[in-house]
Amino acid sequence: MxxxxxxxxxxxxxxxxxxxxxxxxxxxxxxxxxxxxxxxxxxxxxxxxxxxxxxxxxxxxxxxxxxxxxxxxxxxxxxxxxxxxxxxxxxxxxxxxxxxxxxxxxxxxxxxxxxxxxxxxxxxxxxxxxxxxxxxxxxxxxxxxxxxxxxxxxxxxxxxxxxxxxxxxGIQFHWLNQGYPDFDTFLATLEHKKRKNIRAERRKVREAGVTMRQIRGADAGDEDWRFFHRCYSNTYAEHRSSPYLNLDFFRRIGRTMPENLLLVTAERNGERIASSLVVHNGHTLYGRYWGAIEHVPCLHFETAYYQPLEFCIANGIATFEGGAQGEHKMARGFLPxxxxxxxxxxxxxxxxxxxxxxxxxxxxxxxxxxxxxxxxxxxx
Missing domain, CATH: 3.40.630.30 (Gcn5-related N-acetyltransferase (GNAT))
Structure with a gap:
């Protein structure tokens, strides 16, 4: 032909x-x-x-x-x-x-x-x-x-x-949804030590006075995208590197594919201190971008892993691809x-x-x- x-x-x-x-x-x-x-x-x-x-x-x-x-x-x-x-x-x-x-x-x-x-x-x-x-x-x-x-x-x-x-x-680490009705049911499938560690990590974030909010792409405003990009850029700066993606990129996908986006923000004392962005399409959620402007122990795990896992469970999403590398993800239920x-x-x-x-x-x-x-x- x-x-x-x-x-x-x-x-x-x-x-x-x-x-x-x-x-x-x-x-x-x-x-x-x-x-x-x-x-x-x-x-x-x-x-x-x-x-x-x-x-x-x-x-x-x-x-x-x-x-x-x-x-x-x-x-x-x-x-x-x-x-x-x-x-x-x-x-x-x-x-x-x-x-x-x-x-x-x-x-x-x-x-x-x-x-x-x-x-x-x-x-x-x-x-x-x-x-x-x-x-x-x-x-x-x-x-x-x-x-x-x-x-x-x-x-x-x-x-x-x-x-x-x-x-x-190569190897990545992915989480598979076995039809869990809630996060505690998922936790119950893990070994005792790993289950205990996850609960301790989440408790540390709560005890630090941090609250979490999930914002679907359709509900995210320009202030949300500007704050997210500030966090994302700050994390690169802390590693003495330059961010690959600019604010214009995030604003564009916020306008053109909001149904595929979820922002997670962390707040303390009425101020936002961290944010992550994940991408999804109904059957797979992809862990992508994260950043913070203030350090709180275990906040990365809560913002970039546990909140997205809860979103997967609540929305029947079958797979959470955690991104590149990261053997530490296995302790949180991800498999190679x-x-x-x-x-x-x-x-x-x-x-x-x-x-x-x-x-x-x-x-x-x-x-x-x-x-x-x-x-x-x-x-x-």
């Missing part, structure tokens, strides 16, 4: 209606991944958070058949490796030591967002195959060092390996889950070296996963 192919630097070139229609076909039995929505991606680009100026130059691949967007791939030209959560700094260093340029590189991911979701967006298997072939042609024509596809779903991993990509595995990335490297010798490294690393990840599963936080 013939497709009209293209590379676009703005989602407006595809159009919101066409993008939304294609996204709806990825997992037709469930709500689309909110991070792949036109609203979220367009806000990243239009706010300047993910742009050529910040080292994230959009070059999305699109395949059209007539007026229908048949396939697409979020793709960026990257001039660094910040904001990816699959770390390849050592690879860049190896290239540098061998006198070879590693940047720019091609990257398919949701900027600053370590969330698994479709990367090969297609209406059917035939269009997906054509998209993979188009990607291969672009890789060869671009003359860049490599292509990296981060956090693809498992059903796309084999297709990428068949297309010549090297696979890399394998994640994937796929990598194509143009230089044959360095590709072979990285393939050997990934084989060793993958064995270590599997052993670590087995070890974690032996430390299941739930009652036997």
């Amino acid at each position: 013939n497709y009209r192919t293209g590379v676009i630097s703005s989602l407006e070139e595809a159009g919101e209606a066409a993008w939304t229609a294609l996204l709806a076909k990825q997992e037709p039995d469930r709500a689309p991944n909110p991070f792949l929505s036109f609203a979220f991606l367009h806000a990243l680009h239009e706010s300047g958070s993910a742009s050529a100026d910040t080292g994230w130059q959009p070059q999305y691949l699109v395949l059209w058949q007539g007026e229908e967007l048949a396939a697409a791939m979020p793709l960026y030209v990257k001039s660094h490796s910040y904001g990816e959560y699959v770390f390849d700094w050592a690879w860049a260093d190896a290239y540098h030591r061998n006198g070879i340029e590693y940047y720019p590189k091609l990257l398919s991911a949701i900027p600053f967002t370590p969330v698994t979701g479709p990367r090969l967006l297609a209406r059917d298997a035939e269009a997906r195959a054509a998209l993979i072939a188009f990607l291969g042609a672009q890789q060869q024509a671009a003359g860049m060092s490599s292509t990296h596809i981060l956090f693809p779903p498992e059903d796309q991993v084999q297709q990428l390996e068949d297309a010549g990509f090297l696979l890399r595995s 889950t394998k994640t994937w990335s796929a990598h194509w490297l143009a230089h044959p010798a360095l590709s072979d070296a990285i393939e050997r490294f990934l084989a060793r690393e993958g064995g270590g990840v599997d052993s670590y996963l087995d070890e974690l599963n032996e430390r299941n936080p739930f009652k036997g």
Whole structure:
């Protein structure tokens, strides 16, 4: 079948209606991944958070058949490796030591967002195959060092390996809702020590005079977004870093996708002192952003974990993805889950070296996963 192919630097070139229609076909039995929505991606680009100026130059691949967007791939030209959560700094260093340029590189991911979701967006298997072939042609024509596809779903991993990509595995921690009627019922399923620790952490926050408030996106005003961004930026500053996302981005998603957003704020003596933002779509809640302007012991756990868990239970949300890393999440009822990335490297010798490294690393990840599963936080 013939497709009209293209590379676009703005989602407006595809159009919101066409993008939304294609996204709806990825997992037709469930709500689309909110991070792949036109609203979220367009806000990243239009706010300047993910742009050529910040080292994230959009070059999305699109395949059209007539007026229908048949396939697409979020793709960026990257001039660094910040904001990816699959770390390849050592690879860049190896290239540098061998006198070879590693940047720019091609990257398919949701900027600053370590969330698994479709990367090969297609209406059917035939269009997906054509998209993979188009990607291969672009890789060869671009003359860049490599292509990296981060956090693809498992059903796309084999297709990428068949297309010549090297696979890399990692681990995240996800909470699964077993139909708990309330938070105490969930707690009752945990080992005694973990249950006791969670209750102690929540009690410390209450005894510090802190009260919590959940604000759905539709009810959040500009003052809420400004305060949240102040907290978010302050936490980066405390770690001597710069925030990836600006206030304009948060204001934009607050306007365009409020049904997917929940703000949690902490208050003491009538003043707000902390806030977190989570994203959800009816079946999955994603822990994302947090910050505080005042330190209170255990407040992070209450704001970024326990309040969102209560929201999941109250709204029948099946999964809470806790974000990157964080073995400490297991003590709070989260379980280890394998994640994937796929990598194509143009230089044959360095590709072979990285393939050997990934084989060793993958064995270590599997052993670590087995070890974690032996430390299941739930009652036997």
